Amino acid sequence: MIRELIDSIKLTKKEQVISGYLEQEPDCVLQYNAKELAALIKVSAPTLIRFVQKLGFKGYSDFQVTYTQEKTMYDQMKNIRIDSKSSIRDVIETLPAIYDHVFKETRKLTRFESFVRTINYMLQAKQIDFYANDNNYSEVQSACLKLNTIGIKAQCFNTLNTAYIDNIDPRDILAFVVSHSGKNQTMVDAAYELRKKRIRVIAITGKIDPTLELVCNEALYIDSSSHHLPHHIMLYGLSIHYILDILVTSLYYKKYKE
Incomplete structure (x- = not known):
């Protein structure tokens, strides 16, 4: 990083x-x-x-x-790498170590207080909206499915729907905007427009570029480093998945206690 x-x-x-x-x-x-x-x-x-x-x-x-x-x-x-010379056995043996590395890197970026606040916001919201595109979209789709399964209304968008946000009560909505780079212009613009409508916005983003984070009310950090192997797109997806599962799992047990 x-x-x-x-x-x-x-x-x-x-x-x-x-x-x-x-x-x-x-x-x-x-x-x-x-x-x-x-x-x-x-x-x-x-x-x-x-x-x-x-x-x-x-x-x-x-x-x-x-x-x-x-x-x-x-x-x-440095010696745990997958390249063109790696066999299928090498891939099977090496991936768990790389995954563990990504999770540990993400864990180091977590701020407990941010998760506590975010989970409380999610419990208070009547509707949770996720904004993401490209490879991040499938991750938030999965999170929406899990949230709806435990009785929390959630949906995802790959761009801003102005007709939708013009006709909602901003107090009912909590929005998450996802960008591993922190500078995806579509996501930055979406966060900006949501904030203009007084909707609370949580960024799920890397720490390299603060552009998205500065627009949002709160930020949850992912490991967006590109030095990992194999392909870093797959690995920051793991980091996003880990963050989302922290939220979903915490919400499940909070609702279960109630």
Whole structure:
């Protein structure tokens, strides 16, 4: 995720130097504090701090913790790969480890308070609407089926239906808008229009681009990193599935208790 954050922002010349050094010496963050690392890179400590804050971290310590976790996970996974030389047996044996990796990465992104609030919103809503397209649409279709099965009204759209939102009470609706990249313009526009109608909107999105998240009332994060193998589309689908199943399972048992 850190590499993708770096690739997603415009860097100054000094920040490019920092990025290049991290790429050449990937263990440096594990070994040095901010002042020591800045001296090695030949930049000032405040420049290094501004760089990590630009990536969305509170400070160097926060960056160091996340970097260490990602580096450890990368080292564990670097030999677990599926490629053109892999046999069917290799695929059978390797996929569970890759799936487990995706779930762990997603788990690290979860914020308990966000799930508590979202589940309470879902219990209060008379209707839950999902907005997604392409590969994400099948995931929300599955979630709708599960929710309707446990007595919660849910439906999904692949684009905004203006006639529909013009004729509903916004207090009755909770909307989820899904975009793994966070910058799918159709989904961003849908979230914006829903918010204009005073409908509460929850984003299910990656952390790389904040565009969708900034429009919504709440965000649940998925692992949208593209470094996973095999195809990352299948794997961020797993991440979305995991998030949706957390919601559905929690709702089932809350309703069961009632």
